[in-house]
Amino acid sequence: MLSKKSRFSATDSCGRSGNGAAVPFRNQIALAVVGAFMFAAAGSAFAETPPTSKVNTTHLAVTDKEVIVGQLHSSTGTMAISETGSIEAERLAIEQINAAGGVLGRKIKIIEEDGASDWPTFAEKAKKLLEENHVAAIFGCWTSASRKAVLPVLERDNGLLYYPTFYEGLEQSKNVVYTGQEATQQVFAGLDWVAKTKHAKTFYLIGSDYIWPRTTMKLARKYIETVLHGKVVGEEYAALGSTAFGSTINKIRLKKPDVIYAAVVGGSNVSWFKQLKAAGITGKTNTLLTLSVTEDEAKGIGGENLLGFYSAMKYFQSLDTPRNKEFVKQFKAKFGADAPIGDVTQAAYEGPWLWKAAVEKAGSFDTDKVVKAEESGKITFDAPEGMVYLEPNHHLRTRLRVGEWRADGQADIVYTSDYIMPNPFPKGY
Amino acid sequence: MMNAFYSKWLGGKRGAIELAVLAAFIFIVMPLWLDIFRLNMVGKYLTYAFAAVGLVMVWGYGGILSLGQGIFFGIGGYCMAMFLKLEASDLASTARQTTPGIPDFMDWNQVTSLPLIWEPFHSLTFTLIAILVLPSVVAYVIGVAMFKRRVGGVYFSIITQAIAAILTILVVGQQGMTGGINGITDLKTLHGWNINTNSAKYILYYLNGALLIGAIVLCKFVLSSKLGRLLLAMRDKEDRVRFSGYDVANFKIFTFSLGAVISAIGGAMFTLQVGFMSPSIIGIVPSIEMVIFAAIGGRMSLVGAVYGTLLVNYGKTAFSESFPSLWLFLMGALFIGVVMVFPNGLAGLYDTYLKGRLEKVMAKLRERGPLRKLSPVKAGVQK
């Protein structure tokens, strides 16, 4: 819709008001040093904020002082267990952005909606946020189902969604930025690692019965058979919410795989690990690599049940960098020392920051301009996990890490991959 | 002839006024008052009202509490969704898939050809017939199995609930066929007509309202017939009716099937207005919520069921928008309150507090101007 020219002129006018010049500075350096003090300084660096008529031509909820965004997660229902961390992380990020002067000189105000773990409610609330509140962006959704329900609404009303969960891929909407990893990023490097270090040849795949584990296991099987020249000795899906894994565990004993490769979710996950331990399958006797345990889940499962098992994630709370330590400190200060920070929580934290970077690059809150900025390939963020790069396909270029679980519910990082390009539509799989 | 229509289909003067008020509320007040976004939401709630109206028939008049109304709502909704999904999955828009031309979720689940039971849903006529026939067949089978053996009361409720639970698990489990927990999403057009535009939303809203009023009128007709009186008699003294020589089971089966078909129409309209269908709308929880809608409206009042549905859903939306973490408390309290304090729901409140006063006003009006004298037909449901 927007011609290149008009976009440039928009940036131009911002540039003159001092903000255009601030963009690269703020992205690359200010974000790298996360002290709120620095932010305050950066914020006051452009006392003049661009006028609302310039940055908002599509009737979004943007005034001279503030910009309204939506937050759409389940704070009730079965998914509240998982989504709480994301809600907290997004709030923290937005608070920090506000402390640093906001976005284009405007403070962010959140309207929080509860999707109540119910997909029609997600669609309804997304619609409300976009059509009634005219929010500039939505941070939210967790399950694939909620994202799929919201997607048509986003595309129709041309809204923006920052989606934090690692997910199955096979999707790329111009209205969504996926801050979690898509399946290929999470699967391949982890399999490589386990095949190499554990000399694994046989794999047993088990997941919950829905789209994410199914797609993930499809990729894993192909990769194991064609690239690693290994063998899949069992592939199995447990009904969502199932708590009985006795028979499955017996099958695993019979097949004696080198690696158990698991993507069980929700309440089932707790039963699965508790019953594994009870059946004598532990980190000492078997190699288990899971895609669905973060620090959040570890709290529910109990560290002693996970001891010695491996997770493949892009982030672990124990990551030993000054940037991450700072982040962990801030998060705990706000939400309590007990609050775990999992992969998705960290990815949710990236959402508001990436949005801010994209808006400031675009010099506008207008969706089409922000999307163009997102697709420029120049949006980066010095996240707790390390630098992340927003690729034109709306996914992040990140690393993959493998963590070995300790009894205290934290993981030791035993492997860090190179940067992996996101590839939501893998060829040949 | 006119008179017969008046008393049979509309339920006499009181019934006619009720219907007129409801129609005015749905067709005039709501659209004038609300923008299209909120109106579409009301449209969604009104699809639940179909299930609630069905429940008034089955539960209020038939005396059998079905906790599986979501089954039929789901059947209707999924039939419609299958048709719309096939239309949305043309070769051009699915070219990226391994197997183009089949719904996207099948492709994700490594299904390589369209399952046989999906084939007939290419036809809209078949779909519409299926929406009406399938639920009545299912209800008939359940009804024959239960009522012929005189299973009733609490026991029937639990079994219908179990069936709803099983159906959900089946739908979630067979995701290559049904879309699993995600449901069938991203529905776009109905015979080339884009259902997501604002004008389409208006049209669907009015169609939905008209169908709902039609369903209520149909129920009123059934109730004013001999069957209606038998139903009431059965609910109060089933054995006496049986000993009078009636086959009680058949009446129950008929009512149950009628309720099922009405719910299924609601389900189909849900899919059209919301744009997707998912198993979260057919399980135990939504089925119980439908009962709550009917209970809050007043389990004996067809029109009340509609207001009950709107009230509960409005409450749900309003609470969850203003107090996201408190709304479960308020909803729970509402459920308990309606059972403990005003078991006849909104209709009961109306009868106790408002009706007398309204009638006084009417009487005064009548004294002043000659209104047509029509002895009010007792809507005879009070015991």
Next chain:
Amino acid sequence: MDGYSLTDLWSILVMQGFSGLSLFSVLLLMALGLAIIFGQMGVINMAHGEFMTIGAYTIYLCSKITEQYFPALMPYYFVIAIFAAFAIAFAIGYLVEFSLIRHLYKRPLDTLLATWGLSLIMQQIFRSTFGAREVSATLPDWLMGSWKPTPDIDIPLNGLFVMGISIIVTIAVVLFLYRTSWGLKVRATTQNRVMAGAVGINTKKVDRITFAVGCGIAGIAGASFTTIASTGPTSGSLYIVDTFLVVVFGGASSVVGTVLSAFSIAQAQSILTFFMTEAMGKVVTLMAIIVILMLRPEGLFTSKVRR
């Protein structure tokens, strides 16, 4: 099954048999409390799952308290905590009966709606008190791990434990109903409330105790499930479907029916899961249940239906 030695197959057979029994005891424990409340009183308690969650959170609290103040008692706290779980669930059940259920005996279908509302409120209370995240109680070591009668056979200790609890509870329930004067009163009240009252039984009190006992058993069930499953505000809703299925399939009115129903469902599911996948096993079991319920809607193991 080529390539597997006979010892392999034998140990799998043993462990598979055990996993079926273990699932059986889980289902039985879930369903017992409900079977009492529903079978004896005709009350549908939709908040049954939440009473289990009460038990689970009691264990969690006890484990935290013990860890904090009496670390030496860690290996033993679980046993005491189970009694606490019963007591707390019993007390809350007593309260609920007093404030809610007793007003609704003449309208059994309405108890369903009211207890549904109650379950929503309870879930929100859990969430506000313990947070939306799942929690995990620290279990004593003797509950974790496995017992190895031979090198190839692992019998999960937590499975054994749940099995033990469910046997004890079942025996206790049967004794309570058929060998105590309380049980006699309960059965008398069930059969004919007016006559029971006429011969001097305080039927109101009997109702209250029956309901509270049912809830207490749910508390025990929830407590013992912390060894195998998750604890969160909505964990109870995971169980409620299976619980109702067991009760309905068994025919609701007798403890024996509940036991047999739990046994057949558990064995079917466990065996099918071994030969198919978990999801398929469950689906086939459920289909079989539907078909059987169609043929015998009053449940598998009762001959007469109470209405």
